[in-house]
Amino acid sequence: MAGKTGAKRGGKRGKSGNKAVAQSVSHKSRNTQHAEPFRVKELRPDEVFMTELDTYLFGQGTHYEIYNKMGAHPAVKDGVSGVNFVVWAPAAKEIYVVGDFNGWHAFGYDMKPVSSGGIYELFIPEARVGQLYKYLIVTQKGDVLYKADPYANEAQVRPDTASRITDLNGFEWSDDRWIEEKTVEDHYRSAMSIYEVHLGSWKKKDDGTEDGFYNYREVAPELASYVKEMGYTHVELMGIAEYPFDGSWGYQVTGYYAPTSRYGSPKDFMYFVDYLHNEGIGVILDWVPAHFPKDAHGLANFDGSCVYEYADPRKGEHPDWGTKVFDYEKNEVCNFLIANALFWVDRFHVDGLRFDAVASMLYLDYGRTEGNWVPNKYGKNGNLEAMSFIKHCNSILRKRFPRAVTIAEESTAWPHITGNPDDGESLGFTYKWNMGWMHDFLEYMKLDPYFRKFNHSKLTFSLMYAYSEKFVLVLSHDEVVHLKCSMLGKMPGDLTDKFANLKLAYAYMMGHPGKKLMFMGQDFGQWNEWSEKKALDWYLLGEGYHKDMQQFTKKCLHLYEEYPAMYATDYDGDGFRWINANDKDNSTYSFMRLSPDGRKNLLFVLNFTPVARDNFRVGVPVSCKYKLVLGSDENNQAKELIAQEGDCDGYENSILIDMPRYGVAVYEFDGDVRNVNATKLGG
Template identity: 45%
Template structure:
């Protein structure tokens, strides 16, 4: 018995755009949609399976019988099967039964489903992304928050392990419960954005969400699509931006997923040298197939439009762009020019960036996780670039962590690991990441990467954070690092929030809060963060003392700050050359007792109007051990004080 009727949401123009790789709103067409035919309500289904012999809809409404509800192939050669089934309602479970050219029956979940069941061979769930948003104010002004001239300090978190149910730690919190805890915490800590590790549906918890099966579905582990929307809405209503991890690089081989979707290599590249990822044992999208490009760019648009995401952090871009990524000689095929660049992947990324920026303008931002020196990633596509808004600064991260592992006695031999980034920091628009990747797989937590005993470890990490938050570029810190989580990140449990009863952890958290406040509220730290005008070395070569001094400068001539790092455990009296008209005041010292430091004051004890190291005058101050100090230029204040003194 067959109650499927002919029905379509596709126009001829839709089909043309789909086949050209230029349809960017396929979620309005494919999948399951509430519809009505001849006055009878039901559901319209459509799926792309060009090499299938037969396609039907199976589900809990027909006892998973593949003979009852057969879809119709379109006449236009698009490979789309579609039809209308009367009487179905929200919550219906379904899959597509696809008979391959060889007669095999595959049971596939809907690539465009908005919800999935929560089990290994999960079925799709007929649902909706309707939600009454209350973030109009944020959406109207968010372009000011995502511009390169705004502070961007990101708190990266994994929803399943940031905080668990207090009564039953084995249970996840719902998205709405997370909102009650997360929103006030981010406000308190003064991060500008959160970044959620993938929240698209995935079957395998240890993948952390990076092995996605339901690209259009918010994972049901933590609730419904509307529950996730509530979380994002609450963040927006509290002036907090939301960045989502997006994974267009690969997908797992689960039987109900995209792999061999219609019995052929449809979404993945048929050649394993391009289509199989040796590290992750997953499948790589065929970026040269137009319909796949339409699928992926539509997916990006979906999260930006339906879920009001403010940005997408694109995972594993390095693996996408390099044909020889994680492959030995002979395991990859050069491109037509004999090089190792995947030209189809590069073109796809250019088209993705062009499309989303055309649609949303500068209200959103795209961020590449890319670890090589691939050129012009954040340059405009029309100038030959790839078009990303930002790129993770992986070289800075590796050099910095390597330096802070060293015994201070030996740091003079590695001094320029901390200055090297200034040689290339304006080649791209960089975000400095201390991400989840640095605190897993035996790498140890961030605090235990630092050298020394407990006091030295915390002092080193406090100094590192001063360096990070005052360095040019956007910031990203993984959850738990803000208070010195001692265990490696474990996706199976909550962070160790109980550590905050200890002064060293509480003090570190307070420092991160104060650094966020400084970064967000002082224009010199963000106005020119991607421009050479915003940075100047004062002392880059004091190898023997392991002292670094630099200026951060805003657009106003008098808007400047001096940052001093003393990365030895000695207290040092230090002389610094400054301009004659400048006067300085210490506004932050990471060794302060409020941060659980030793309490050594960073006092300016001498000011001399005589030339010193090419500068017109000098100041002298004592530098606390293993500390970062921030000084603010206070010319106007000092001038007023001198005038008052003259009158007296």
């Protein structure tokens, strides 16, 4: 029923207790240089009906535009306008469509099977865009379930749970230039600095409502303005596919094909994406193909049987999360998910998807104790069908939408996460989150500076595997919740030292190979942990320390975007070189980021102690001028240094730098030094 959902994340949901149908209850390839952009095809009203070919392809798991047929779509049949409904419920005894158009009465609105594979269809002349509906499913046991439409494009605002008839046709997109440019872009050699955003808590309106949510159209100009000013290239949105419980942050989805109605309609979200594209900002969505919640109106036990989830609870449930696991053995389930990935890029023009919880998909024993998981046919713990699904999804996305990236949130040493999905080994993601780097980096930054010399390798070890995958360096929302402290709160020392350490941390992050991601609030040093219930503490920008922190982060981001040395060689081992990685006694690190053409290289010198180091000598590969482009105390740092003879760090030339306490010094210099070797390397 379209009732309220009060259960918390992972909580159990009750099932419908109705036994009768008489009356229901009312509801309030990487070579993209010659690729052509894939254009959305708006359907005519007579094209939404299921055909024999549709049912065959769906059964094979290859109907990549099944979202144009499944669900509720305005239609014309025999000259009469209405809405066509299509649902997959292979174990159902009977299925009815109930909604505003029939007073929520099931009699006379029974759906007819259109295939032996469990697809049902019904055209309803009385139905119109904007009306609410659900499927009333009678199970083989005679139970009655009220289910939201798995393919619905719009839903009621939680806590109500009915689907809403909508029409995605008719939006006038104006981002053709963006689509064309991104279709031929080499992602790996392009800048990518991602601003991770939870729209419901980025800012809130003081409008007297409990939530204070901005509409997609309202927030687009404000968010775009901030992102452009700061220098981010992309936003990554948490929780856009419809979900019932705010505390899940959108990671327990019930409406995979519906942008959450918390912030407006589907066309409002189209406006949001279109606006950001016209401002030169990419849009990435968090996507959850690993699991789904047990809410009574959702996918779980959809027709009284395990339709979308594995039947064996040792595979079909996550014990830690209290959620169901998708059954990747079923073609129709894989089709549901793969088409969903394509749907967001096709119909909403998004630029990529970050796959949530990939490790939980790959490992059959993920979160499970011994004896409570099922090995694969080889007796191993790898989920073979999940691997096949991921490869299939990444492969078809790459072929149809070469502009769209896929990013794996994957925390283990599973090999070949990124690469070409058709090469036989790789899972085919464009990028992988570098969780190992994040863990070591934060552990190091939290240390009292005295102990950093004993943990020096925590900042150097990541370069041992930096080119094993195409990594994104991440400081995500997960690092600033559940008593982990905010980024500023993690830093050691007094107030001044905390801000100095955070600046140093971000400078190091920007210099390290890999694309970048930062969660909202981190850039200005929010004190409090993030909560989805309240807006960021923007008032802090009225205080000097926080405003200065924001300006330093802004400088880092603009430096990153303006210098190809910072991004064009992220995945080229010749693009990074240590000057000295072994100065553990001083807790200093020096390294170079080298540009492809030898111009505008960058030299980083970082001091991770509260001890100023005057006339600190650093070896350099070229005898030239070194211009300061980023410093932690620029008013008192030399704007230009000239290399002088004097062996240091294995080079014949060196410069002398006055390094402040917790100092950052980044210098620009010219010279093709990729083939210039130090007599002894710094690391």
